[in-house]
Every structure is written in structure tokens, then in C-alpha cells.
Amino acid sequence: MSQVRVRFAPSPTGFFHIGSARTVLFNWLYARHTGGVFVLRIEDTDAARNSEEFLRVIYGSLTWLGLNWDEGPQVGACGGGDCGPYRQSERAHIYREYLEKLKASGRTYEKDGAVWFRLLGERHEVFDEHRKKTVVKVKNAPAVIDDRIRGRVERTEDEDFVIVRSDGNPVFHFVNVVDDIAMKITHVIRGEDHLSNTSKHVELFQAFGAPVPAYAHIPLILKQNGPGKMSKRDQGALIEEYQKRGFLPEALVNFLCLLGWNPGDNREKMPIAEIIRLFDLPGVNQSNARFDEKKLTHMNMAYLLELPADVFVRRARAHFAQLGETPFSKIALAADEKFFREVMLLCQPKLKGLEELPAYTAYFFTENFSVDVKARDKAMAKGDPVARLRELTGTLATADWSSDTAIEEAIKVLAAARGLGFGDYQAVARLALSGTNVGPTITGMMRVLGRERVLARLGRFSPG
């Protein structure tokens, strides 16, 4: 068999969302699995609805997700190829040429100034309830699609359709097929929402005398809450949003792979190379899947946990940086580099996502942190916290500060001498040092803050 060529063909008319991302992902996986070519084609024939901003979002999101294209618009190391240009707005001459071919075949006619494609078969009129008008249906020789995911799908009736608008611009069905022919696309992997377009496309391929590509219609992603498929307007639909919130792209990609596909055993978290090795079209599910951010978050945490220290610190810094001019990011980025690193590494094992970082680490970077009232009431309710604080100050003033365990030892000795436990000191110390009752290990927090700051905060703390 000749080389597999697949394509992702977005139209830059809106932000890049989860559903599109998975469609690209499956195309990309299939190309990588088969050693084929992944083409990116921009379907921007509808000038009125396209925007350069959306185009940049598409490039940006693909790049972020690590889904590189072999042919297409030149962006960074991606793109190029012999079948260009890869933006439909620059391919008008090609569509004119193909239109002439089709006209010569006698399969077109003009009506109301537009060019229509004529279906072959027996025609009859029927009143269409949805459009509230009479339309002409054509019973064609059943257009059969041998779908790689769904098996045999056939449609017995269809309608003639416009291929060139009265303003001279070609329509989606036409350019989509022409480009697939011209770009030698072998496999069309797209959302199930295109399934009912497919018979039209098949007819067009045949009218051109071109080989019909293999089709694979993947199920749709349903919104988290409420009915229907996920759309750009839904909460949590945009890829950009996950990027901004600091999700790791490798976690999102892994999660998306599992929405409609699985390796056949019980593995879930797996390296992309392994997914590429195992991915194949017949393994894709046929039923729609509901997006579950909880599971994504879990996946994200798992990836976060295993990031090497240097990488984690770099990504944490990048996350603060992209937050822009927020108070959190400013003070964190202004901090000493070594200190920043220590804070981040201390917190790494506790996080579900980078998103939590600013609030979780704020007290490391400022003396002006807020005190959580509930946490304070809880910590101050038991025993004699003020006395504990005083004792702690005395002990820590001279304690061995060389490691977490050294500090822990010192506090344990103190506690034992008073007949108390480590916890009796931990709670109030945490409150005084961080203003809250959640955070990394208290001894690590002390070590990273440094003796001076710890003593100052303990001394300054008033239980009011």
C-alpha cells in the first residue's frame, strides 16, 4: 500500500476546542503510527467569518500540544510540502480548474446564479418539514461508505447541492473534495458530525474519477453537563484555556487519547510513543464520550508528579510568567532564583496542577499574606497555642537548620520534653508561617523560608 496521507482541515472561524483537538490528535496518531504524512490545511473560503487571530490560535494550540504537521502552512519547523498552497483562500485557481473538469463531465448545472452538482438517480419531490419547503430528493445508487470505525454506512437518498455560490466562491463540499484529491489524501479521519456529508463527497470523488479515500468517523465529545456535543461556547471547551490554566500538554493529550480509544489492556497513563505504537483506527470506539475534567485533573497530577526537578521549575516559572501582571506572578518572579526553585520543588508533590501554584505559594514570597479565619480558629482552639509558639521560638532559635529532618528532630525533642506530640506544634506553626492549614511539610517550609524569617513570623504572630 502506498503511503498514508491524512489531513486536519480546520476553518479559522472560532477558537480551537477539545473536539477539534481530538480530531487532529487521531489524525496525527494515525500518520505517526503508519509512518504517513500529516497535512494541515486551512479551510478559509468563507472570508467573512475567518480571522487571523483564530488562525494563530490554531497554530499555537497545535504547537503546544506537540502535534507537528509535515505539510501545510510554514510555522516554525512545521509545514511546507509539494501540494500547496495550504490555505484555501490561495487556491482559487485550482478550484477553477477542477470546476471546468466537472462541467465538462456534464454533472453540473446553473440555477439562481449558482453552480449545482447533479446527483444521478431517480428524482422525486417531497415537502421538507425542517426547511418548510418542497425539495427534490434523488434516490441514488446507494452511496456506500466503508467506514474504518463504523463499518458499512449507506445513504439511499440525497439532494443536489451548490458547489459554487452565486458570488463565485466555491462551497465547502467542493473545495474539501478537490483538495483531498489534489493533496492525495488517503484517509479522511473526522468527527461524526460529517458522516451525513460523506455521501455527497463520495459522489464528488466519483464524478472526478478520483479514488475515494478511506473514511473514519470518530465519535463526538459531549459537554460535561447538559445535553449535546461540546461546542466552543461551553465551559472548559477551549484548548487555550487549559494552556492558560497550566495543564501539562502531555497530560491533556494522554487524556484525549483515552476518550474514544484504549490500548486494549487496562493501561491509561502511557507515553505518547507507546500510544503511537498501539493506535489504530479499528480500535476507536463508536459511541460518544462525555468530557470529564476530574479525570483530566488526575492525569495532570500524575504527570506533574513525575516531572524532573529542572523541568518542573521551568514550567512553574513559565506559568507565573504567562499570568502577566498579577500581584502573585510579579512577586514570585522577582524572587531569588534559587529560592524560587526551592519553593517550587517543595510544593511539587502536593499539587494537582500548576494552576494552584500562585495561591499555594504566595506566603513564601511576601510577608503580607492573608490569614484564613477558619484555619486560625481551628489551630487556636486546642491546648495552649500561644505557649507552643513561644516554646517553638526558643527551640528554633538555636536548632540545627541543615535539613528538614534536623528541624523535625529539634521539634520532636521539644515536644517530648513537654509530653506533647509533633502535631501540637505543627498546627500553630503552620498558621503563623503561612496563614493557612494546608501546605507542604512544615519542616520543609521552615527550611526554605530560613531561620530568620521563621523566627520573625513566629514572633510577629498574634492569635487575635
Next chain:
RNA sequence: GCCCUCAUCGUCUAUCGGUUAGGACAGGGGAUUCUCAAUCCUCAAAGCGGGGUUCAACUCCCCGUGGGGGCACCA
């Protein structure tokens, strides 16, 4: 309304005629602990309904029902 399509725990899924229907997320309980997480153990949780086919059906077929998609001179 018409056409297409799908159907296992709340969610994502395994099972390709014979299983105590398995795993993961979320939820309950417990262990651990320095708070919160994480981790480990554990509990609860599913074959949409009705007909067939078969010695045997979650699995194959049909009909319902329910979900999803489509029905433009949008893509």
C-alpha cells in the same frame, strides 16, 4: 418531520457466545501521617426494554425506547 448513527457502574472504558462482568476517575470507609494532598487497603456501583437465533447471549439479528449528529449559496 426526514436521514444517519450510537447504547456495560455517576463518568471514561475492558469483554470480540461460556468471566464471581475487569480496570480507571469521582464517591464511602480504613491504614499511614505533620496540615492538606498523595499513597496503600477496602466498600458501593453497570449489561435500556421486548422479541428472536443458539445447548449457551452483554456479545449475533429484529422491533421499540433513549442519546447524539445532520438536513444552507456555513465549514
